[in-house]
Amino acid sequence: METILLIIGAALVALVASAIRILREYERGVVFQLGRFWRVKGPGLILVIPLIQQMVRVDLRTIVMDVPSQDVISKDNVSVGVNAVVYFRVVDAQRAVINVEDFFAATSQLAQTTLRSVLGKHDLDEMLQERDRLNQDIQEILDEHTDAWGIKVSNVEIKHVDVDESMIRAIAQQAEAERSRRAKIIHAEGEMQAAQKLQDAANILSQNSQAIQLRYLQTLTTIGQDKNSTIVFPMPMDLMQSVGDILKRSGSSGGTGGDSGASA
Numbered sequence: 001m002e003t004i005l006l007i008i009g010a011a012l013v014a015l016v017a018s019a020i021r022i023l024r025e026y027e028r029g030v031v032f033q034l035g036r037f038w039r040v041k042g043p044g045l046i047l048v049i050p051l052i053q054q055m056v057r058v059d060l061r062t063i064v065m066d067v068p069s070q071d072v073i074s075k076d077n078v079s080v081g082v083n084a085v086v087y088f089r090v091v092d093a094q095r096a097v098i099n100v101e102d103f104f105a106a107t108s109q110l111a112q113t114t115l116r117s118v119l120g121k122h123d124l125d126e127m128l129q130e131r132d133r134l135n136q137d138i139q140e141i142l143d144e145h146t147d148a149w150g151i152k153v154s155n156v157e158i159k160h161v162d163v164d165e166s167m168i169r170a171i172a173q174q175a176e177a178e179r180s181r182r183a184k185i186i187h188a189e190g191e192m193q194a195a196q197k198l199q200d201a202a203n204i205l206s207q208n209s210q211a212i213q214l215r216y217l218q219t220l221t222t223i224g225q226d227k228n229s230t231i232v233f234p235m236p237m238d239l240m241q242s243v244g245d246i247l248k249r250s251g252s253s254g255g256t257g258g259d260s261g262a263s264a
Contacts, residue, residue: 066083067085
């Protein structure tokens, strides 16, 4: 008799122990009663009636999921390998258990297909330079589709865009050509600005002959300060023109006199 009582007591203790559940602060328990959803419990100490009720634990913490590298063909027909990381968490434990079999696997597959779909609509340059906008687009699409599962996608980050070696060389050549083009444009703009300034200075000096003489004397002073064995004196253009006119008149006068003597 005592043995039977001990067995019954041990069975009761085991039954009570199996009915006790302790859920942490970040956990919730989705309880089913006779196969039908009953309620969501937790955190803390809860009781589950054995054989009548069943409980499924759900973690509400943010999950970091690594999306495997995906082969993507960009809009400009460049094949690249892209991988990303997705941050999401369960906001509705009931829908995460009832509406989808495995919310982690479902979110992973959806992230892979969405990554290929979104990036395939963009050029390679956009993948490399506009990651923030692409991350935002992927995050919004994932969040919209996973809302029915009680999942909130908080962030998506593209980690690596792996490009073929030949394409890397082509990109480097393109970047070098772009830098050369910008350097030539900057040099041409500098030459144009310098020419404009010289023209403005010439216009100002041409308005006053005394300013030209002062500039001439300043140039001589600058040359005299240098220890050069040869000194070149700049001659004003109007002086050279005057000398040329005198020489022309002298030549003309000489030629006329010679002709007159010959006639005599």
